[in-house]
Every structure is written in C-alpha cells, then in structure tokens.
Amino acid sequence: MNEQVRPLGVALLGCGVVGSQVARLLLEDARDIGARVGAPLRLVGIAVRRADREREGLPAELFTTDAESLIARDDVDLVVEVIGGLEPARTWILQALNAGKSVVTANKALLAEDGQTLVAAADERGVDLYFEAAVAGAIPIIRPMRDSLVGDQVTRVMGIVNGTTNFILDKMHTAGAGFAETLSEAQALGYAEADPTADVEGYDAAAKAAILATLAFHTRVTLGDVYREGISDVSRADIAAAEAMGMVVKLLAICELEEDEDGTRRVSVRVHPAMLPVRHPLASVGGAFNAVFVETKSAGQLMFYGQGAGGAPTASAVLGDLVTVARHRVSGGRGARSAVYNELPIAPIGDVITSFHIALEVEDTVGVLAKVAQVLADHHVSIMTMRQEDANGTARLVLGTHAARNADVEATVDELVAIPEVFEVSSLMRVEGR
Amino acid sequence: MNEQVRPLGVALLGCGVVGSQVARLLLEDARDIGARVGAPLRLVGIAVRRADREREGLPAELFTTDAESLIARDDVDLVVEVIGGLEPARTWILQALNAGKSVVTANKALLAEDGQTLVAAADERGVDLYFEAAVAGAIPIIRPMRDSLVGDQVTRVMGIVNGTTNFILDKMHTAGAGFAETLSEAQALGYAEADPTADVEGYDAAAKAAILATLAFHTRVTLGDVYREGISDVSRADIAAAEAMGMVVKLLAICELEEDEDGTRRVSVRVHPAMLPVRHPLASVGGAFNAVFVETKSAGQLMFYGQGAGGAPTASAVLGDLVTVARHRVSGGRGARSAVYNELPIAPIGDVITSFHIALEVEDTVGVLAKVAQVLADHHVSIMTMRQEDANGTARLVLGTHAARNADVEATVDELVAIPEVFEVSSLMRVEGR
Structure with a gap:
C-alpha cells in the first residue's frame, strides 16, 4: 500500500454493544482494512454520553462528549452512527451529510421514520448514506436489494427479522409454555x-x-404504513394448533407488490404472527437467527440467512459499509443514489389477501357446522380444510380458509362469535407459505 | 426522469439462453431500468454467430456477426458478454475494457482461468468489470463477498454451486439408482x-x-489451484452408507483459510463429493437450487440460497450488474476495485484436514478389526465411530474418522487394501459440516 495516501478519518458516534466492536475491529484489522480501501482508515474520535468511563482496549483520548465538534473536524471524512433512536441521531447525521461527509448508520428507527430526509441530504451533497446493519444484522440484505436485484422486479419479501420474538416463539414450541412465562x-x-x-x-x-x-418496490414506505400485530396474544392453543397441522408460528415481516387486472399497483407491508409449514425454508430459522426470503420476477426465490443481532455480527455489516464508502472516497465516486421513483399507494390490511386458521369452541349439537359454514359463505370466505374434535360436551371446529380478504375474515369472525352455539374463537391466525 | 439525459448504449455479446432473456428484459422493463439508472439504457446491438436466425420478440436489425465493430461503436458504453468459453470472449472483453467501456460478464471459465488479466485491464482504464452471474446464477454472492463482507474476515466458504450434479445426487438418493443410469x-x-x-x-x-x-481471501486463486473430484465415482454403496448415518451426499465447493500457530496463512480450495448431516442448512438444498454457506470472523454463519442456473435467474444477475455499472457512468464514479492484495500459498490436498467415512468389506474372522485399527493408528488417523455389519461369511467395517490429514488417510487406505483379510474398500468419502 502506498504510504503517501492520505488516511481517511472516521468519527464514531456511540460506543455500546455495536460501537465498541466497530472501534475494536477498526484498530485490530487496520492493515487488512487499509489494503481493501486503498488508504488507511484512522479512528479519529468516539462520541459518547460519558467520556470518563473505562472502555477496555480503547484509548481514552479517543473519547469525547462533544459529537458536533467531532463531526465538524477537518480530518473526519466518514461518520458512523450507532447510537440509535431519532434524536440526536438525526441532527448529527444531517450535520455530517451537509458537511459533505459520508455516513454509515445502523439506525432502523430513524430510517423507517424519516429515511427520505436523510437520503435527500446525501443526494444533495453527493455523499454516501449506507445502512446495511439496520436490517437483519450481519445478513447482507440491503445491498443485494439495492444493487444485485436492481435489474429485477421484486414481488414479495418475507422475513424473520427480530431475534427476540423468534427466540420466544421457538421456546413456546419446544417447552409448550405460554407467552408470559x-x-x-x-x-x-x-x-x-x-x-x-x-x-x-x-x-x-x-x-x-x-x-x-x-x-x-422503489417507493416510499414509512413505519406508519406498516400494519403491525405483535406476539403477546399468541396463545398455547395457537402453538398447539400449528403443531397439529405440521406448522410453526413465526413473527413475519411481509412486503408485497400487488397488481390489479388493469395494471394498478399497490404495496402492502405487514408484521404479524403467522403459521408456516415446517418444510418452508423460513420455518427452520431458529433462535436468534434471522432470514429474509425474497421472490422476484426473474430470479425466482432467494433466501438470505445469518445472525440478526449482536455486537460482532452487526459490526461486520457496519464495517462492510464503512470500507465501501471509504473506497468511494478514494476512487472519487459514490455509491448508487437510492432509486425511489414510484409513488405506490399502500393497501389497507382489510384488502390484503391471506389464508387463515380459525378454531372455534362450539356446542356439540347437530347443525352448528352448517351455521358456521353459512357465515363463511356469506362473506365469500372459502373453506379449504375442516376438522372437528370432540371434548366432553363441547366440540372444537378447526377451519383452514383459502386466501381471503382480511376484512371479510374479520367480519366473519365478528358474526361467528354472535352465534349462540359458538362459545369462543380459541385460535385465529394467518397462514403463510403454503 | 430527465429526458435530456443521454441514453447509455449496451452491446450484447451472445444471445443464447441467458442473452435472449437479458435482451428481452432490457426492452420489456425499459421504463423501470431507466428510472433506476437515472438514464435510459438502449440496446444498441447483439453479436451472434448467425445473424439470420429468427429470434422471437427481438428486432432483426439488432443482430450482427461483427462483434468487434459493435463493441467499438461510439454509442456503446456498456458491454455484456454471455458467450462463455475462453475465446473469443477474452479478446472481446479486453477490447471493450481497453476502449473504456464497462463490462458485465457471466463467464466463470474465463474468470477462473485468467480473471486477473481482465481485472487489471479494468483497473488500468478505471472502468467496471462485474460478474455476479458467473457464480450461483441469480444468488447475490459476488457482491456480498466483494462489498458487504469487505470489513470482515471470511474464514470458510462451502457451497453447492452446480445444479446438474445436485440434481443427479438427489435422484440417486430418492431412487436408490446408480450414477450411470x-x-x-x-x-x-x-x-x-x-x-x-x-x-x-x-x-x-x-x-x-x-x-x-x-x-x-483477497488472494489470487485460479482453476489450476483447485483440487477437484467429480461425482462419477459416487456409488450406490456411498449413498446407502450416507443414509444409514443420517447424511446426504453433495458435491461441495470448499474454500478455507488456514492459519498456523505462528500466524502463517494458507488457502485450500477443493471440489469433491462429501457426506453432510441432514440437519446442515446445505443438506436440504435440492434439485437445481444452489446455496453458499459462508463463515466469517465477525458475522458468523451466513447462507445465500436461490436458483443457480437458467435463463431468467441468470439474466436477473446480469441486469443487476448492468444497472449498477450504468449508474456509475451516470454518477461519474466506478465500483470498488478488486482488492487482491494477499499472496497466500495454496495448501496441497494432502495437507487438508477433513473427516472421512471408510467402509471395508473384510473376512469375518477374529483379529481383523485389530489389524485395521493398528493401520489407522500408525498413520495418526483417529477413529470417531465404528460399526460392524455381518453378511454371509464376510463382514463390513464402517469407520468414521476424526479430522485427519488427507495424505495420512490416503496412505492408510493404501495399506488397508494390502491386508489379506480386507477384500475391498467399498465406500470412501469425506464428511463435512459435522
């Protein structure tokens, strides 16, 4: 490596689980990183809330509580933001971009809330804004989506992108325990x-x-556009019902592009628990691992799998971005601008089409099934599978529907619970990947 | 999109299974592609061996047999090579690069044989050379490796990268049939x-x-450095033995970085059939699908899965590259230079450390096992599992070894077959992923 090359200065904002790993690797792997960039990367300073705390292996003189002065330094070319949250992260990132510095961030909350403001600032100044670590930790998914698949048409993304809920749901399956415990x-x-x-x-x-x-989908989607249900209502009965049908319950993030017959396109984006057949590639993604399943027009089905969180894995993603934006500094170019050129409407959850699993506790008398079936028919919800289980005096009806409008299923359930012989809806969940 | 922007001209070399899809998609998705690039992409011409053949949906006036004149045209900015083979592909790619045109190629044979010549030519002229489609079809693996993981240290890559052999081995498992049929x-x-x-x-x-x-590993590895065994010697006995142990036989491509205690690093690269436990993520990759499993220092384990071949999937990878290099033209930069800065020696296969499965047909007499065990001990090959099966007069010894030097196992087998009571080595295969 040419020693005459001017080193590129890096300012690190935040030194928690991820930041401390980024700092450590920048120091430890300096030779390799410099060779890959084509210039040395020099860690100029680390902004933290309390600069006096001892941080193992990191020189005390790097720390400062004055982030704004650090970002403004002439010898800072690149800024890494790993604080998280909306403020002061947004202010500092905008300060850096407006000063012509490239930014690497892991801040999913800020990107989901106000990503286009940051992107616009980066485009305005012709600098890079990279954020591989914001989604699915170490798994390269942002870059494949932004670059590798940019010549293709993505039609569907379905991912397990939260390790905590995946761990909890896994445990509920293996231990047969409820959500709270x-x-x-x-x-x-x-x-x-x-x-x-x-x-x-x-x-x-x-x-x-x-x-x-x-x-x-090359269209602006923010947090408020995402339909969201968590896992706190997932019951032992849901888990048992899934297992009885050869399925597992996963918290899925699903992004779909739907196209009407007349070519009108809409986007639906939703997060909710769903049953998934055990043979589906996402079903075996266990514990703290993440995976994203992508369907496209030309490439077909793709899956990306790896560790979704943790200091070192997330630091790997941050450093991959950092080396990339540093290379752009050396070569004089920048990465591709984001290509958000569509303005596609968001489909309300009621219009989304999915299959459902419905379990009803009913009176064990003749004619109940006919009443239930009539309600579904009235709402154009077609039954794919039906199973009846008897249990001292009451019976359980387990229904699997064909794909149906969510609003129709909701209206169906409202009407079912009003039938006197229906005691309870004991399990209700969407079914994906069948 | 600004209509004033000059269109970028694309020359396509080759119009087979992949090329015809690339041409079709360039015409069909022109609006989306133009929006993503920031300038229209115009297909200027297609070089083929016979220009008079009818090609459905593609205008006849695009075709030419004169590739060199097409590449040289002033309105050609980007060249896509999907002919395959060493020549004339190499000559034409070098012509394009030397003329300052960016190149997208799917030519794995040429890249493996002489990639550094092409890379050097691209670096010399400051243009792009992209080749996502050369490995594992539609699966984004080159770019994650080149960019996303560039801040990390890859230690191991293990992939199923050939759909034909994966299809054949799958069939041998499901049908219990031999290789030839x-x-x-x-x-x-x-x-x-x-x-x-x-x-x-x-x-x-x-x-x-x-x-x-x-x-x-950021080091130059060519086809001649790769140890290679195909699947034509995989027998029905190997498949049966794998199944008896809860494993499957896969043709694996394995790249490893090994580091001695004194810090000396070597690379081993090998392709051979191997047994893999059914619970390994690669074990369930079936049919024509490909998958690449990557292990790194910080990110841990990652897997990339998708269609490894076919016109449309491969065209998706080509177009992703084409849009990316076109964006660089618009923004004035270029992608990262390759960072091949190590000069790591290649470890000979004899030095590589793997586990082995060995099945021996032996005389059913007392003392044979002791003799066999002594031979393994003499060569420092440690036995992990041993099973003896009787079958009218003869016996079968099934051995699983701990990780051992390949040269030691080879010497062991040579000596085992010389024992009078050992009739035959009926199955011998490496075991991975355990």
Missing part, C-alpha cells in the same frame, strides 16, 4: 429487554419492513 | 448436457470455487 425466561437470559415492547409488539420488525419495502 | 435420466430431462464432463467431473464447480476463493 416464556418472555420472563427470555428476559432472565438477556434475550429480551426489561421493556420488551419494541420487540414483542412488532415495532422493531415493522421498522425493518418499512426499510425493506422501500428498497424492494 | 441417473446421468442418462438427467440428460433425457435436459438437466445434464450431452457431454456432461464439465458438470459431473466438477470443472464447473471448480471454476466457481476459484472465483469465490479469490474474493473471500
């Missing part, structure tokens, strides 16, 4: 946070779904 | 070519392994 166990093991809302209610997955949909 | 069936179905050598003897997979190893 499994959550407590996950918290005790450090797999779930003290306030688990972002994970278990699907907000984290919804942010990632918004980012994926934007890239997949 | 299964090959005939695959040929009749169009899954194997009339001359199947490149596929079944592992040359195709070896070319892909050389390309993957070069990118993974």
